[in-house]
Amino acid sequence: MRPLLLSLLLAVGLSAGELPKEQRILFLGDSITQGGGYIEIIEAALIAQHPDSDKIIIPLGLSSETVSGLSEDGHAGGKFPRPDLHERLDRALEKAKPQLVFACYGMNDGIYLPLGAERTKAFQNGMKKLHDKVTAAGARIIHLTPPVFDPVPIKERVLPPGLDKYEKPYQGYNEVLDFYSDWLLDMRDEAKWSVLDIHGPMNAAIAEKRKTDPEFTLAKDGVHPGPEGHLIMAQAVLDAWDLKVKADGTPDHPNGAAILAVIKKKHAILRPAWLSHVGHKRPGNAPGLPMEEALKKAVEFDAEARKLANSKEIVFPNQTGEWNGYAKHELNIAGKSVTVVAPKTAAAGRPWVWHGEFFGHKPAPDIALLGKGFHIVYMKINDMLGCPDAVKLWNQCHAELTTSYGLSMKPALVGLSRGGLYCYNWATSNPDKVSCIYGDAPVCDFKSWPGGKGKGKGDPRNWGFVLKLWGFKDEAEALAYKGNPVDSLAPLAKAGVPLLHVFGDADDVVPWEENTGLIESRYKALGGIITMIRKPGVGHHPHGLDDSTPIVEFIAKHAR
Known part of the structure; x- marks a missing residue:
């Protein structure tokens, strides 16, 4: 345990690795807390690590809110002033009945202006009033220092120092938040407050990243952190409670991603319900479900999350329906849609089939393999034709599926037509991560298709994509390229x-002679093993076989 971390834990009344004794835990704050990413990370990790815990997390952030009671002229285009926490605080304490309160304020309290004595005093008085009311209600309060303001991503929408009037945010506003954070941290000694610092770690993370990326930011709009920022915010509480998460914020648990997905659904119900139940004066928030109904749904989600935490079977999140009688899940990996169809029971080693393109076409082999315990995967990156950027996306997809969901390190690749470019280009870059490749009339040389530089018809539209995606300066450079699958088989043969x-x-x-035929002759010359199934007199369509048994047996034999 690091000495600094240990001192912080002692400052908030915790021993290292100790969960708080309180059961009902309320989170108050502005739009960043209403967004709730950091709270979801905390609760998901809590349930994953302590599925029998009795903790009840109550998310009650409110967009635009301040603890200071201040609001700038013309806020929200003059539609309404910023809501004041103290207008609803008594009701929140009475209705939520918290035993522990986390409060994260400051971002809005300086009104995005330079540091000013009156605004600072209003923030400090508002925080003291909050602290006193919570303790008077018999609860304990832990203050979180405010997140960071970042002018870099909104440099065209901030104003420099020294102006008499600010109609846009002050570019140095984070200095104001530095001051507010320092004051809160000083209150640990002066008034024995419990304070956890998130502002300092966020500042440090930005500074470190900008050593290599000057445009790096945790908040694209300068205010509201994205997932990486919410993880840093959560980390102070995670450390205090000794909860473990992965680099992406999912709990360090085989079903971590699924648990977090369920908790997100739970909070999506609870946030608006609690806001409506307590009441507030901030327009624009859709009313939530009646509290009784929301709590009933929350209990169901909670039970689902705890079941996942106790399960030995790895479960994918976000089921969107069924595909041929099997659960179909839609994930987001690297900003792309990834379809995963799960078997009823996964086979030993959790083998999987990965489609380059045209998932769902000629599904008989997939259906048979699902019955044998295989997962079926497709990453939707149409029109990328297996280019270098597509290979990078596949790298991220493979890493996520194997680390977060425990799928086998070596999928079986299925390349129908242009899907061959995806499969072979990724496989030749990752020969140690492939169990086998099934190609069905696969494109293995883009000069043949879409280039049409041999016997084939070609496809001008997709040939244009090739020139652009690979960054060729002209067609001659593309034709001289020696990185097509037919040119790059040695790593696969060696593996x-x-x-x-x-x-x-x-x-x-x-044309098979320009694609499959070259693969066969060159792969055999390299000592590789290839099985060929010729369909006499058949063109590019139909794909597959009337009896898919040879395909199924090939994949089932070699996948591991």
């Missing part, structure tokens, strides 16, 4: 990756 190609020998779209 012993078995191949299966199904092809029609009358294909005039992706």
